[in-house]
Amino acid sequence: MTRNRLRLAIVGAGPAGIYAADILLKAERNFDVSIDLFDQLPAPYGLVRYGVAPDHPRIKGIITALREVLDRGDIRIFGNVRFGTDITLADLKKHYNAVIFATGAVRDASLNLPGVGLEGSYGAADFVSWYDGHPDYPRDWPLDAREVAVIGNGNVALDVSRMLAKHADDLLPTEIPQNVYDALEQSPVTDVHVFGRRGPTSVKFTPLELRELGELRDVDMILYDEDFDYDEAAKAAVSGNKQVFVIDKVLQQWRQRSVGEASRRLHLHFFAKPLEIVDDGHGHVGAIRWERTAPDGEGGVVGTGEIRELPAQAVYRAVGYFGSPLPGVPFDKEFGTIPNHEGQVLTRDKESGDARQMYGVYATGWIKRGPVGLIGHTKSDAMETIKHVINDLGNWWRPESPSEESVIEMLETRGIEWTDLDGWHRLDEHEQALGSAEGRKRIKVVPRDEMVTISRGEA
Structure with missing residues (x-):
């Protein structure tokens, strides 16, 4: 008997997205899992890299734990890919059984x-x-x-x-x-x-x-x-x-x-x-x-x-x-979140106005609950969402092109200069080398095009 297989997309490679991936892979389940993380930035870690003050090395140490998750090799990452522009909700339905949005809240x-x-x-x-x-x-x-x-x-x-x-x-x-x-x-x-x-x-x-x-x-x-x-x-x-x-x-x-x-x-x-x-x-x-x-x-x-x-x-x-709306995904303008019940995204019926589950679509982190709580709270938040992903097996999407290769083919066909985990390692080593030359631990590369060029080994 062939086991079920979950092809899961997670949009957002910060703590919320990485925790969700890690929790699912470690969870008790009766199906196989294949996870792809997408992020609009060329580098992972979200607000830990771009929202924590540089003189907070203790908090930035969370990156070490997140890196250990990614470096296991059982999660793929596609950086420099913008949801709504480079990929859409329709694209995800074509290649995955479900998606978790972990896009955080980055606006004032x-x-x-x-x-x-x-x-x-x-x-x-x-x-x-x-x-x-x-x-x-x-x-x-x-x-x-x-x-x-x-x-x-x-x-x-x-x-x-x-x-x-x-x-x-x-x-x-x-x-x-x-x-x-x-x-x-x-x-x-x-x-x-x-x-x-x-x-x-x-x-x-x-x-x-x-x-x-x-x-x-x-x-x-x-x-x-x-x-x-x-x-x-x-x-x-x-x-x-x-x-x-x-x-x-x-x-x-x-x-x-x-x-x-x-x-x-x-x-x-x-x-x-x-x-x-x-x-x-x-x-x-x-x-x-x-x-x-x-x-x-x-x-x-x-x-x-x-x-x-x-x-x-x-x-x-x-x-x-405050959170930002995502194309094709319900959004609560008052609270800056994706409407949801314990991570299950909700949409409004056009005729009755009643809320109903938007099957295959989930949320975790700040875009789920609002920008409250410390980074550690994100882990328990992800556990709640993942519980429903597992239990909703009967309502997963049924993608027409679920192979892992088909996603790469789509990105390449569109000319998207995506970055992967090896690319992040290249950028990481480059930034540490820049810092070492100045007697510092790291100097960040700021321009996006330079980040991408280094990550893709094209420098």
């Missing part, structure tokens, strides 16, 4: 704030992509502000603030691209102000991220006494939550530090609700205006009516990421 969430469109107002996601050497972003970034405002109290806000305040020479041991170092080295920044509308016990960043701020060389941490007059709800949060306790302890230690000697300052403003990015009169950011908030006694805040303003020549919005 919108912020409805007057002045948000001024010159000098930036999305944090764009800035992160620039300093991480994403090939689809401009290689230049305007770093001409002395005073910078960062809106947000999550880990991305801290990453952005740290990268802006940190001296460029202290980033040289990392894999920072040369163009990014050159720009940061010339930055005139003296003050970075971080704004959060709630108090210190309600922040969304993690203790580790916070501690890293306090380790910056020649940067004073500036806190304001008025933000630490805790109400009973805040006191309860400190005593009843270990993470809040640690965060409070770090902040209290900073309050005891002497300041005034450093050339740069990083200010943390709590109970500060941004109201407007103020025009300098020439269409550029000139200041940020905010309202002082106060605890409402239940863990939230209310406005006090006290309005303040601070000079700033640049504003970075770090209020979250």
